[in-house]
Amino acid sequence: xxxxxxxxxxxxxxxxxxxxFLTFCLxxxxxxxxxxxxxxxxxxxxxxxxxxxxxxxxxxFFSQYILYIxxxxxxxxxxxxxxxxxxxxxxxxxxxxxxxLSGLALFFTVVIAIPLxxxxxxxxxxxxxxxxxxxxxxxxxxxxxxxGLLLIAFFSVYLKWLPPTAPQTPTVGGSISDPKAMVLxxxxxxxxxxASFSRYMxxxxxxxxxxxxxxxxxxxxxxxxxxxxxHMLRNAVLPIVTLLGLSVPAxxxxxxxxxxxxxxxGVGLLFWTSTQSRDYPTLLALTLVVAVFTxxxxxxxxxxxxxxxxxxxxx
Amino acid sequence: xxxxxxxxSLPNEAVVEVSQMVxxxxxxxxxxxEVFMENKLALAGGIILILIVLFCFGGPLFYHxxxxxxxxxxxxxxxTAGHPLGTxxxxxxxxGRLMIGGQSSLEIGFVAAMLxxxxxxxxxxxxxxFGGFIDTIMMRIVDALLSIPVLFVxxxxxxxxxxxxFNLTLAVAFFAWLVPARxxxxxxxxxxxxxxxxxxxxMGGGAGRSIFAHIIPNAIGTIVVNITFQVADAILALxxxxxxxxxxxxxxxxxxxxxxxxxxxxxxxxxxxIYPVGILIILTVMSLNFxxxxxxxxxxxxxxxx
Numbered sequence: 273x274x275x276x277x278x279x280x281x282x283x284x285x286x287x288x289x290x291x292x293f294l295t296f297c298l299x300x301x302x303x304x305x306x307x308x309x310x311x312x313x314x315x316x317x318x319x320x321x322x323x324x325x326x327x328x329x330x331x332x333f334f335s336q337y338i339l340y341i342x343x344x345x346x347x348x349x350x351x352x353x354x355x356x357x358x359x360x361x362x363x364x365x366x367x368x369x370x371x372x373l374s375g376l377a378l379f380f381t382v383v384i385a386i387p388l389x390x391x392x393x394x395x396x397x398x399x400x401x402x403x404x405x406x407x408x409x410x411x412x413x414x415x416x417x418x419x420g421l422l423l424i425a426f427f428s429v430y431l432k433w434l435p436p437t438a439p440q441t442p443t444v445g446g447s448i449s450d451p452k453a454m455v456l457x458x459x460x461x462x463x464x465x466x467a468s469f470s471r472y473m474x475x476x477x478x479x480x481x482x483x484x485x486x487x488x489x490x491x492x493x494x495x496x497x498x499x500x501x502x503h504m505l506r507n508a509v510l511p512i513v514t515l516l517g518l519s520v521p522a523x524x525x526x527x528x529x530x531x532x533x534x535x536x537x538g539v540g541l542l543f544w545t546s547t548q549s550r551d552y553p554t555l556l557a558l559t560l561v562v563a564v565f566t567x568x569x570x571x572x573x574x575x576x577x578x579x580x581x582x583x584x585x586x587x
Numbered sequence: 588x589x590x591x592x593x594x595x596s597l598p599n600e601a602v603v604e605v606s607q608m609v610x611x612x613x614x615x616x617x618x619x620x621e622v623f624m625e626n627k628l629a630l631a632g633g634i635i636l637i638l639i640v641l642f643c644f645g646g647p648l649f650y651h652x653x654x655x656x657x658x659x660x661x662x663x664x665x666x667t668a669g670h671p672l673g674t675x676x677x678x679x680x681x682x683g684r685l686m687i688g689g690q691s692s693l694e695i696g697f698v699a700a701m702l703x704x705x706x707x708x709x710x711x712x713x714x715x716x717f718g719g720f721i722d723t724i725m726m727r728i729v730d731a732l733l734s735i736p737v738l739f740v741x742x743x744x745x746x747x748x749x750x751x752x753f754n755l756t757l758a759v760a761f762f763a764w765l766v767p768a769r770x771x772x773x774x775x776x777x778x779x780x781x782x783x784x785x786x787x788x789x790m791g792g793g794a795g796r797s798i799f800a801h802i803i804p805n806a807i808g809t810i811v812v813n814i815t816f817q818v819a820d821a822i823l824a825l826x827x828x829x830x831x832x833x834x835x836x837x838x839x840x841x842x843x844x845x846x847x848x849x850x851x852x853x854x855x856x857x858x859x860x861i862y863p864v865g866i867l868i869i870l871t872v873m874s875l876n877f878x879x880x881x882x883x884x885x886x887x888x889x890x891x892x893x
Binding site: 283286287290291294298409410412413414415416417418421422424425429521522524525528529532543544547548550552555556558559562563566567570 | 727728730731732733734735736737738739740742743745746747819823826827830831832833843846847850853854861865868869870872873876877
């Protein structure tokens with residue numbers, strides 16, 4: 273296990289270093305370079321030169337990269353000239369709020385999708401299975417922003433039950449203390465998540481129900497419920513563990529759209545407003561952070577899978 | 588084949604094997620059709636997709652509308668005889684706009700998925716075939732690119748460069764080749780140990796021959812299935828981009844931009860701006876998913892005969 277862990281973490285580190293190199297290259301692809309992006313299009317050449325020297329942009333390419341890595345390792349993700357704030361400060365404000373939103377959505381997704389998938393597997397190819405399958409396909413095929421806006425139109429405008437915007441407080445405590453305003457954003461992300469996860473759960477359960485150990489358990493006289501929840505569930509959930517880890521990019525993209533639909537001040541909204549104001553230092557830092565989260569998600573999924581399923585070899 | 592089989596029996600076995608392969612091949616071709624016939628959802632998906640393609644590419648030949656100049660005096664009019672689906676906020680006829688918007692959405696989706704498919708297959712086949720250090724380097728690059736969510740990168744690119752159909756296609760393709768590359772690499776890893784690849788090597792065939800003549804044709808099922816899903820994902824990604832304000836600027840049209848434009852009128856009761864295009868997006872993505880699922884069943888030998 274230790275050997276596997278070391279190897280797998282080593283791979284993750286290599287990937288993170290490559291991603292950091294990619295984002296660094298993107299910074300260099302900016303038309304006119306970083307100086308023009310920060311100082312504006314009509315800056316004098318001497319001002320650009322001064323900026324480049326001050327930030328080390330006059331050094332050779334690789335020496336700049338080392339400098340960039342050095343800054344990141346010291347927690348300096350860059351400075352947002354548009355928001356006049358360290359990117360790390362912006363992140364420490366917005367990240368907990370995004371994590372709260374994603375966490376809630378993920379929790380409800382799992383709690384709903386797993387029983388739903390098992391139910392569909394048991395009722396395989398019956399009318400209710402077809403109905404649920406069609407519904408999940410509609411949910412999956414629907415652009416997320418449209419779903420969010422339809423939910424607003426129905427629950428806030430028509431029924432007037434829920435507020436159309438997410439909590440607007442700067443801290444995560446404020447979001448927690450206003451659960452009513454969190455309902456619609458969480459619901460949007462949950463519907464999208466359930467639509468795909470219930471499909472995976474359904475096929476995983478169908479595959480497991482055809483296995484010999486289920487027949488054995490039934491032959492022993494275990495009740496139907498006992499077979500489903502005592503025997504099948506643990507095995508069928510295994511692939512879902514991996515999928516949860518791999519779904520981090522989808523979750524983050526979903527967050528980006530949901531946060532902009534409901535104006536929820538999380539990392540996704542920060543990224544979106546930064547694209548609109550062309551706040552490149554923030555964009556690149558966020559891209560790196562998002563990538564690190566994805567790599568970590570994959571890593572945790574891989575390791576968790578091996579811990580849950582002892583049959584998977586460690587090498 | 589066991590080790591103690593004598594030489595004289597070889598030709599016979601070979602003949603049997605070849606005829607089995609031919610039969611398997613014919614069966615596979617037939618089974619794709621069969622699966623479509625059995626799987627009602629896939630059949631419906633196929634028919635809907637054909638209708639949508641006909642509507643987008645054939646429709647403008649019969650249904651003429653002005654999609655070049657705007658006409659504010661007829662903006663946001665409800666459906667009438669002259670405009671069966673009404674007009675949008677600058678007076679374009681929605682029916683005609685759905686057609687040309689669909690053209691660009693489908694074109695971007697298909698071209699990007701094809702480009703990504705071709706490049707991803709080559710990348711994955713080369714990495715899987717050579718293995719070792721080359722494989723490690725090539726696949727870590729894929730891992731690195733895969734760990735940046737596509738939507739973030741598309742937004743980043745849209746913020747840096749000017750968006751048009753050409754570079755949007757390239758941008759979508761640039762991140763769509765990663766998944767096929769991974770799938771094909773996995774497939775190649777198992778294929779390269781098979782006897783017939785060893786035979787190619789034994790007869791002096793090079794890597795190119797093994798990859799192009801044997802590995803890629805055998806992995807074609809995986810590729811086709813993946814391309815189907817990629818097109819669907821591309822159409823959804825374009826819709827999201829359009830909503831976030833980075834679609835292709837007018838007078839060009841695409842479904843994503845139309846829907847995001849339309850939903851700003853969600854409270855004005857102007858349903859014709861929202862539902863026709865929204866339903867078209869859902870139908871297209873759903874049909875592609877149904878077809879992809881059916882094709883996967885058809886190509887997946889393990890599921891055959893179930």
